[in-house]
Amino acid sequence: MSAASVLSSVYEGTRESNGVIQALLTDLYQITMAYAYWKSGKMDDRAIFDLFFRRNPFQGEFTLFAGLEECVKLLQNFRFSESDISYLRKVLPPHVEDEFFQYLSNMTANAVTLSAVDEGTVVFPKVPMITIEGPLAVVQLLETPLLNLINYASLVATNAMRFRLAAGQDKVLLEFGLRRAQGPDGGLSASRYCYMGGFDGTSNVLAGKMFGIPVKGTHAHAFVTSYRDLREVKCRNLFRKDNLEKVDFIDLCLVWQQKLSSILNFLVDQVSEGELAAFICYAQAFPDQMLALIDTYDVIKSGLPNFCTVAMALHELGYKPRGIRLDSGDLSYLSREVRKVFKLVANSFDVPWFERLTIVASNDINEDTIHSLNTQGHDIDCFGIGTHLVTCQKQPALGCVFKLVEVNDKPRMKLSEDVEKVTIPGRKKAYRLYGHDGTALVDLMLQPSEDPPSLGQRFLCRHPTMESKRAYVVPAEVQPLHHEYWKNGEVIRDLPNLTELRKKASKSLQTLRQDHKRTLNPTPYKVSVSSNLYTFIHDLWLESTPIGELC
């Protein structure tokens, strides 16, 4: 491409101008199958697919369901453009009939029904997160985009939720992952779904603008290294907050530096003058939001003294600084040392709030780091988390699958040598049963004709594949898990906003017993089927097993 023509071509991105992903963002085999279905007159067979996963991520025992709103919008906008059709004509063999391309260009998802668990609900293996019903060729085409929209959203939301559990409710969690995400859109999804999973904010400004997520951030090491000495502070002044009297802020800082050096026991000629200059400039710009990154040179000998110097000068002018950030070193040790110094300053100058200044930590933190910091002890108030959160380093993919379970009212089942991989065929209803204390006891799938369990009555819940595993459950509450979201070409159930989803997610997690949530050897939450469904599955399984096999 010549330099001049870089931008001459029309961009066709992953999303249409309304932000919904393009129908063509799919695997080619969905198109070739659509043609084969069409060719054999099977395209309108009534099919049901279940979207589910087989194992919770991160060696945990829960998953947060996220991404549904984007799926519903996909259905609402599902259409192949003229240029899509032209492209497909080039890709498919020349014998493919015009009528097929006509069929594709008229295709919508209006004959499709999408039922799903509410977004922001904790979900478990085997229970469909989404069930989608409609003309075989259409629902087949939806497989790839639906998986794409659910897989990462649910994975990263679950990851965020695990960080929240590790850090505890009283810590502030910020997502800083944009630079390490899978491109621009990956970064935006990460911000959105981490907030849903329980984070408090993001550094990603566009995510703030688009989704109303609180945005946070102060400055980088480069800001500090860009200053060499105090001569670079071009304006020396700051106004006193109450009476706007102009004060020489540099002089004031130097006075405080002297006062503090004996109390904090630092050497004035060992602190970095460039760092002090940077903090002064940052304080002049954000006198009431001063949060300084103090590890560019040496936390104890330079960064912390410089911060205290500027913070006390701000205090004298009536401002209240925020705190500091640590981005390297031993976070347990350093955070406690910092807190000690804050306490010392607070006591020495009778500024009690100084002791409670915020300590942010942000150095390549993962879930295990937080658990380890908890064990060692630390004084961190806020974690800024990037790479490990957004890339889900511990397990970078959730294995959601999309399985055909019924065609024209006849159940379908893919056999597998691995019993865990056998799908649960046919249309199903799913409920979550709760105990008297509001704790989730078990998820239960039934055949469509069956009545849900009655409150206060015992109901036999069976393991889907293991004969001997069964138990009576007496539910105090029975909650249907699936709701129709899209039917007859319309969105028929409200899609809550992100803040509502975030609250919902937190509430949903609270219904889980602690032992399902712990990091080490969590107890699997039980997913069960009714006796009728159990028999149905196993009869069908037997029927599909080749003669002569030892089942």
Added chain:
Amino acid sequence: MSAASVLSSVYEGTRESNGVIQALLTDLYQITMAYAYWKSGKMDDRAIFDLFFRRNPFQGEFTLFAGLEECVKLLQNFRFSESDISYLRKVLPPHVEDEFFQYLSNMTANAVTLSAVDEGTVVFPKVPMITIEGPLAVVQLLETPLLNLINYASLVATNAMRFRLAAGQDKVLLEFGLRRAQGPDGGLSASRYCYMGGFDGTSNVLAGKMFGIPVKGTHAHAFVTSYRDLREVKCRNLFRKDNLEKVDFIDLCLVWQQKLSSILNFLVDQVSEGELAAFICYAQAFPDQMLALIDTYDVIKSGLPNFCTVAMALHELGYKPRGIRLDSGDLSYLSREVRKVFKLVANSFDVPWFERLTIVASNDINEDTIHSLNTQGHDIDCFGIGTHLVTCQKQPALGCVFKLVEVNDKPRMKLSEDVEKVTIPGRKKAYRLYGHDGTALVDLMLQPSEDPPSLGQRFLCRHPTMESKRAYVVPAEVQPLHHEYWKNGEVIRDLPNLTELRKKASKSLQTLRQDHKRTLNPTPYKVSVSSNLYTFIHDLWLESTPIGELC
């Protein structure tokens, strides 16, 4: 959000309508720093930042540089919209001056110069992939989007290159990762940069349309399970290829089933009739492209016999099927069994090409799987790779950093207790020195005033930090690594298209010695500095070291 209003809001995605990412896709601290620079009159200080990484990914010793074109386009389009400014007014404190927002709304990257290694070049730690020079506040704002665009692109391109090295040049490699990528855009980036790294095609149709990548795919398990028996094959016919004579294709298949059952030793009543029906329908749709997924039920007892049945019937009508895909089980064993059967059919019916039918494998394959298959022996011609490729499971983030190295002609350096983390300050020139056989010997960084090494003359190359590591190199070729791509508001160097970049990448990799490329304990490629630059770094280092420290 109510159901009706789902799509009422204007979408503001990560990219503008021309596909370039938005200026607001950045970390908030870039904006707060911009304000602090502006406030202290430092925003136009002339700054130089280097973008580089410190360690190659995947425990390897090379990285493929990718993502440059998107960076150049970012600069070309870098602008804050009115609605961005309105949003920033809400986010920043109320005291922030109107003049600052005016400054932001007039901001462009026209005063920025971007130099870079050519995209599609193999690169190494510490050598800047991109050097960007311009007004401090502007180049600081570019940090996050540049890192976002380079990090994943280079990581996944490198991963693809490693899969190519593992599989060998004669295998076909297809990228199947869309459903497991970080959302739609992540999937598209994966397809684009895997192709650059040496893959032959993708399943991602939109990537095919946008970037001209060959798209590949046949059918899924659902296609097979959607058929129960031969009665579902609504049209029985297929036309003979040469004379278009209509033939009952089902009958023909059943004849071939009988013929083959004795030769291949399978039981007609043990093959799945639904699977046979599915293969027949697929063959009717794609008689010259028939590639069947044969592991839905049982590869040996059902899938393979059914494929051979339909394939020989197609052959009788003058068509040539493509082959089979295996998506589960022991790929080494199964691929060899399949090849044996292909050979047997080829010999029994004198159809020599049958032996060379394509065997595709696609079951959760990673780099180690391919190495293990190579060791065990296999007969796979083509690998379809998804999750592990696009999520880069082995290491899901490349740690690119963006470091300030110079302000107003004065070098800058962030100290670190970890010597490997010390940055190389100041403006630098970089060259790659080659030997007589075209092998890359060493990368060499010089001070701007220094002349590059002369051909055939010895030049002392020094390790950037370790005193004792040095060697004379006599280059047969000296290649400048950096070129200006963006200057004075214009793209000034051609941006090759994806196919050219793919060729370039493959050539660049060929210049590396085999021991740098091997999987187990690869030899690190040497990155060096001139004696002058070495002295410069170490003098500056000493100068920045606090008094009283044992360096």
